[in-house]
Amino acid sequence: MNKPRFEKSAPKKAYDKKPFAKKPTEKPAFEKKPFEKKSVATKQVIDKVEATVEESEQIVLKGRHEVVQALESAQKIETVYISLGVKGPIASVVRGLASKSGVPVKDLPADVFGKRFGDKSQGFAAVCGSFEYCTLEKIIEHANSGNGIIVALNGVEDARNLGAIVRTVEASGCSGVIIPKHRCAGMTEWAMRTAQGAASYLPVARVGNLSDALEELKEENFWVVGLEGGSSKKYNEVVYNGKVVLVAGGEDVGLGERVKKCCDDLVSIPLVGKTPSLNVSVSLGIALYEVLRQKSFFVKNI
Helix, strand or coil: CCCCCCCCCCCCCCCCCCCCCCCCCCCCCCCCCCCCCCCHHHHHHHHHHHHHHHHCCCEEEECHHHHHHHHHCCCCEEEEEEECCCCCCHHHHHHHHHHHHCCCEEEECHHHHHHHHCCCCCCEEEEECCCCCECHHHHHHHHHHCCCEEEEEECCCCHHHHHHHHHHHHHCCCCEEEEECCCCCCCCHHHHHHHCCHHHCCCEEEECCHHHHHHHHHHCCCEEEEECCCCCCEHHHCCCCCCEEEEEEECCCECCHHHHHHCCEEEECCCCCCCCCCCHHHHHHHHHHHHHHHHHHHHHCC
16 A cells, blocks of 8 residues: 655654853954053153153264254264265365364265265265253353343244254354253254254253243243234233243144243234234244344343
């Protein structure tokens, strides 16, 4: 007898469901951790390391004028490099100054020199140590024996602006520049190049807290004047007949509230056109020469 086409299968046994066992999760290779605010002590350590790294960087001066100025000012120089492609008496002048200062001179083939220092170095380069900042006390001493004018900067982060300011301050015969250690450009290679040798003669102090430095200057009878675009008082409406500190801020951050509170006067430079502001080095130059003009007037009329 034939079996039916569809035969009922035997009843299946009830499936005992076991609870799903979760596999142990593996720790990812890079686990995201919640943001942790750095402690004050940690931040101080980081700042110290960053400052040490920055200050230990070598400065390379390029160009015959910059090298000659550095040699004449007795700036610390490790080695002077001269391209063999240099023509004229300037090479002999540089060699003589280097010999007088006890600085070794190395000659390089023109192509090797160009690869190392660039084609715009005029065939001369000097490798120096890090820039030597002076103390605030040294600048005060220099101001007391000079014309009594100091420039202070806050938040000027462009090294070329700093270099241009140093050049203007030195050319005007003023006593020095003060910059903070943080959030401000230092005397790097670009600053030195823009200063065109002025940094070799002008004292530059680097302080931990600019507000504290300004308060110290006020105790030394300096009148602190801040350049502030929103001030109703114009820069030529102040009488500059004593020791003066001109303070300028970066184009983005300005003076800052703490520095403003330290100023005895806040002044502005009037603008007529549509441009909302001037470059910080230009603003300082305008105000600086107004101070010099007034001081010259007072000296003549004593």
